[in-house]
Amino acid sequence: MALPSEQLQLNPRFNQLKELLRSANYSKKIKKGSFLFQEGMPANELYLICSGKLQMIKTCPDGKEMCFRICSVGEIVGELTLFTNDPKYLLTAKVIEDGEVAVIEKDYLEEQLLLNPSLTFEYMQWLSNHTRRTQTKFRDLILHGKKGALYSTLIRMSNSYGIPLKDGSILIDLPLKNQDLANFCGTTRESVNRMLNALKNKGILSIKRGKITIHDLDYLKSEIQCENCPVEICRIE
Amino acid sequence: MALPSEQLQLNPRFNQLKELLRSANYSKKIKKGSFLFQEGMPANELYLICSGKLQMIKTCPDGKEMCFRICSVGEIVGELTLFTNDPKYLLTAKVIEDGEVAVIEKDYLEEQLLLNPSLTFEYMQWLSNHTRRTQTKFRDLILHGKKGALYSTLIRMSNSYGIPLKDGSILIDLPLKNQDLANFCGTTRESVNRMLNALKNKGILSIKRGKITIHDLDYLKSEIQCENCPVEICRIE
């Protein structure tokens, strides 16, 4: 059997796993504003996004929402239901852009994962990274107030969706409303608005047609005592 | 090396995994105040706690600490380094009670996990639950202010370390300083102190010799709009 280190070279981007998911026997159209699944629902399926965009959110009875990830083409959702005793979705998948997802049966995937060690390896690697990302987010979101939460979110957005521009700035290629950012940070849209405008005035970032461009990422990093953890980890998604 | 097996049976889940860890070829004494490992250190080993207690913390350059778990006998630490490209510990393991840990080589465990599907299954199950716990903590810690963070922490402590008493109360069998709780919640010891005293005055809880007894768990739950997620998930550790 191949050693982990060799496999690591072979599959840096989880190709086997996605290949398997792509072979799904059917797909499903998703419509903006609808939900692919909602928290609490029994979970029998996972999805690979073929097109469109999803927000993975946790809702509160009082109407508040907390956003964990924004997922688009090539990403896997519903993953945390695998190998659980009582499979229910923990999060809600809200469609924010029309598209299509490949559907795969949870049971089938579990079976395949246990049969195919190199697939297992990919999945574990993916899940480990996922967990590491979630855990590092904690420090930033909780330990440096709401400003820290926003700055951290912007940095992670840069790493996840950023396009480097000629002048060294980074365009976050995702239309984000103030409220969206607030949902990532656990704050209010008004607070986000004020903080963003303060950053604009300092020349740290600018906003055009709903998309943010970061001009001075280092400023944001220094404000939250960023330790430059690997980009693999310091991401939204 | 012989480990007292009855200790490992405290938690009936994940027996295969623990059995494997138990076969570790050596163990290490841990001394209160020292660190089993520190974040950033290259990670080549995992540990199974035989005795003693550890705090898994994330530190900040400015001296703040965030506590994720308190681990004792039968628990596995250092797990998130498995299957990562650049294996470094993300958290620091601070010893808060003398003891001993079984040491297992990361490479060896990775190999075993890929060779043995039923071991794989246990590990994935464990990691999934771990991730689900971390994720659900987010909502509580971020969405309901510091009071929500404390209440959530107390509820999770009850599920993790609670001993039901005859009168229906729950004793959290773990000596906790105000500062410890503050580190779990991302707040200050003064704030924790005020909130705890407010809860004492309302008869929600009482404290004797450093240990908290919850008299009215439902009050705490209702305050943070708890959805009674499975106890498997709603835990500190």
Added chain:
DNA sequence: TTATCGGTGTGACGAATATCACACTTTTAT
């Protein structure tokens, strides 16, 4: 015993953040 130490309890105050209200701007739908 007393001195020391780590922890608790609490007031005063200021900073950070939420809330409310409303005007203004941009986007979307008809």
Added chain:
DNA sequence: ATAAAAGTGTGATATTCGTCACACCGATAA
């Protein structure tokens, strides 16, 4: 094109929370 809807910007005010200061409490070691 125009109206309606959605999103942004901002002041005023309330609330939450952190910070500082210091008294107190209880264990323990000299």
